[in-house]
Amino acid sequence: MESYYAQYGVVVAVLIAGIGLVAVAFTAARIVAPRRPLPEKLTTYECGIDPVGEGWAQTQIRYYIYAFLFVIFDVESVFLFPWATIFERLGMQAVVEMGIFIFILALGLLYAYRKKVLQWA
């Protein structure tokens, strides 16, 4: 049990080092850098283009479809990880099982393709 937690000690150490790095960098910049805020400097685009409209813009539903496809194939990939660890042991059976799984999902991708939701026209 200790060895299980010990292997995540590195993860925690990297996490702490990462947070520390960002904290030190920002604190050092705050201490060292001169701060003379001007109205021009505080605008959204310092290059001089004035921002138009509100910060909230309605996006197209196409983005939603892509995000949705991402969720579905993310779930598919989650099953691939345990499959990859055991497929040598189970052999042909595992290949057939994953083949059926991916085939059924590929039908969905084919449907999306035929309905032209993947086209960005």
Place this chain on the structure above:
Amino acid sequence: MTSTEVVFVVLSAVGSIGAFRLVTSKNVVHAALYLVLTLSMVGAAYLVLAAGFLAWVQVLIYVGAIVVLLLFSLMLTKAPIGREALDNQQRGWAALVGAGVLAGLVFLIQNAFGSAPRIQIQPATTSEVGASVFANFVLPFEVVSVLLLAALVGAVVIARRDERP
């Protein structure tokens, strides 16, 4: 308390604070980011309970994909940001229902597992999960693909623009 329990309590506390800020924050995008915090803490709690595969699935699916989907669906709306727009004045009922659900859950879990002996945490590797899924639960696994297919087709039907009106 053992060190495991201390870590678990800290993670739960951070997750609960995130959940509280999630429902009280005035900006829906901030709320989505607090959701990331809460879901990550749930994943970290899985890690503490030695369910490594489940923890990384939580990170991959919920933090990685579901939150992205949520952000995109938020950006689909024309929701104005602000307390007046988000508050539907049902706080009393919401608090009542929340307290009721909490009491019910505490009662149920205490009744079911309160007198049971403590379970020793045993790390489960991904290959054990894989052996279980691909040897014993083949049919449920294939049914998952049908479920995902149904979700995909449903999303396409809803989002697709009709060419011939």
